[in-house]
Amino acid sequence: MKARLARAARAVAVLLLSSACQSTATPGEAPEVPAGVVTWAASADRFGEAAADRGYRLVVHTSVGGHDARIRLSNAFGDRPVTFDSVYAGLQKQGAELVRGSNRRLSFGGARSVTVPAGQTVLSDPLPGRLPAAVNLVISIHTPDAAGPATGHWMAMQTSYATRGDHTAEESAANWTETTGSWFYLDAVSVRAGADIGAVVALGDSVTDGWQSTSDQNRRWPDYLARRLRQADTTVKGVANEGISGNKVLADGSGQSALNRLDRDVLSQPGLRTVFLFEGVNDIKAHTGVTADDLIDGYREIVDRAHTAGKCVAAATVGPFKGWSEWDPEAEAVRRDVNEFIRTSGEFDSVTDFDRILRSPYDHERIHPTFDGGDHLHPNDKGMQAMADAVDLKSLDCGDPLP
Known part of the structure; x- marks a missing residue:
């Protein structure tokens, strides 16, 4: 009990510090917490130079199932805005190939594209339907004009895919011939799974x-x-x-x-x-x-x-x-x-x-x-x-x- 009371006292001072730190948009800033529960996440870090007109087909594994999946895209370490003009979510069949009929477009505030300011993250709109637990979810994104430092997670221990141009809507693997062991820009997926x-x-x-x-x-x-x-x-x-x-x-x-x-x-x-x-x-x-x-x-x-x-x-x-x-x-x-x-x-x-x-x-x-x-x-x-x-x-x- 004494240890917990001491922690509570220290927490008062830390709360003041944390509130001050969250007043500006820095790479350490905490984004707004949405409703639901996280089913997958990977910590963001600074990558090398971003490339324009690139597509990434990112494979992630869900932990908890639920409805109305949302993704979080991160530009936490960018020094300029980055635009995502096409983002889809589907289920992996094998490699870069998706289960037929599973690939659906994600929106952001009702729009098909979104621009994420430097140092910020953005949440997609909920995607209607159920996302099961323990499946490989595939997020396909395209960045038409990315430049400067990219944001991502370099050691994924998971094979994902890349391409030139926008092939996000395709369920075929035909145009996704490059492989990568990193996740780009995507840093969390959440679902509604019960209060x-x-x-x-x-x-x-x-x-x-x-x-x-x-x-x-x-x-x-x-x-x-x-x-x-x-x-x-x-x-x-x-x-x-x-x-x-x-x-x-x-x-x-x-x-x-x-x-x-x-x-x-x-x-x-x-x-x-x-x-x-x-x-x-x-x-x-x-x-x-x-x-x-x-x-x-x-x-x-x-x-x-x-x-x-x-x-x-x-x-x-x-x-x-x-x-x-x-x-x-x-x-x-x-x-x-x-x-x-x-x-x-x-x-x-x-x-x-x-x-x-x-x-x-x-x-x-x-x-x-x-x-x-x-x-x-x-x-x-x-x-x-x-x-x-x-x-x-x-x-x-x-x-x-x-x-």
Whole structure:
């Protein structure tokens, strides 16, 4: 109780700071939260130079089913407006080919095209009809005049497709001959799934992003978690993966830091019930002088801001990484202290001990060989599933985090 009262007091100050930060349109700004629940999401980041007259056929996997699907297009890192003059949504048959009759045009405020200002996002109108859970939804977009920095998610672990010109209305794969392992401009999909249905958003780094899991098979640990939630007696059904490879809690670099992207990537998601915080290994292994206390302060700010927004925060301990090139005893000492805080502080609404799940019984500083994806840091498919299986599903529906 004392810990929660302390968090509530800190939240008052954070609320004032957050309100000030949201008064301008910056890449970290939280868009308006629509009704419904998020069924898929990917964190936005800065890409290279955008290209005009390009089409992208983006394949994403839904977590929760519902009606009236909406997509969110992001120009968060653009330095000029970007126009989407044709956007369609359909279901994947195979490759770039769509299920016949499934491809339908999306509108924006009743119009077929939309221009997204620099640093902003836009929501589509609801698309009438039902979108099932656990299907591959395909969003096809065309940008006639894109230029400057593009916005997207580079490590999708999913094959999507690209083309020259506008072929968004076509269900055939004939003109979609280029492949890409990234998602462009699309950063969220939501549905209406009932007033009591909520979502969990995983905030993390490359382990959450799915590196070393099998591409095109949806075997990241949040995917396995979504499978469990679909079968469970719980109202938390949506899962959004907001991992970025190389991401840190405290410092920008591979994407904005968790602190700087929390509003846009996490707290803006509709139906959000719980933030699942699993991040910190990149801060620890970077050898930039980050201490356990520094990282703990970052965690506390995330908890405070999430609680201020009325959301729960689940956390997971940082996994072992001995054998990775940046490991050394000093980094291991920071990891150990951080994990002790996560386990025992009472700051979080629930804790999953990924460290205990992943570590070798013979050397607690190393990942178990059965779970090692090969680089001694990232779990393979078995490790990803073991992580998801360790989550107490009831803890994700923990109610109001403040007393």
